[in-house]
Amino acid sequence: MRIAWGITGAGHLLKESVEVMETLRGKYEIRVFLSKAGEEVARMYRVLDRIESFPVIRESKQGSSFSSCGAFNLGKYDAFIISPATSNTIAKIRLGIADSLIPCCASQALKSRVPLILLPTDSKPIVDTKAPNGQIFRIYVRRVDLEHIEALRNEGVIILEHPAEIKKALEGVKSGMRRVIKID
């Protein structure tokens, strides 16, 4: 199975996402889509080198039309995971804004019926998280961010709370693909 994995500019659950991505290396063919902010934040949390050990498409090296997103229309990926997904990226996907790399890929994935799996950082009313220096702090998630997640769930997007759920979600996508092949 060919997986596209979006990494946005989120510190929350970033290290955990990279760890899961590493455990799936070899089992799936993974290509990373890295937002500009994702590149900066991954450097701050000291995981950029681990991300760069995968094939990476960087927003920082792209133009404005994101031709790399066309691969989702052409059936080159079997699933698109965005983990972690910032509230910025979630809002853009929900509202159909495609003016940056990862929301553009998500938009094309949805329009081409490629399963979309999201791990939003702001997924519950209160989130405790860690700054790059290790300091723990609390954020109170806005209602609008929770509404975006709920709307995407209602649209058939797979929403996760922790990277540990990614393996099972991919197995679900895989068995769904087998069922479709059998019906055809």
Ligand SMILES: Cc1cc2nc3c(=O)[nH]c(=O)nc-3n(C[C@H](O)[C@H](O)[C@H](O)COP(=O)(O)O)c2cc1C
């Ligand atoms: C150290 C650091 C950590 C951040 N962590 C988060 C986060 O966990 N969740 C979030 O929604 N935004 C977070 N941000 C803010 C985003 O990086 C910012 O909104 C950015 O524009 C998102 O762009 P993107 O969605 O294209 O990656 C963080 C910013 C910094 C500097």
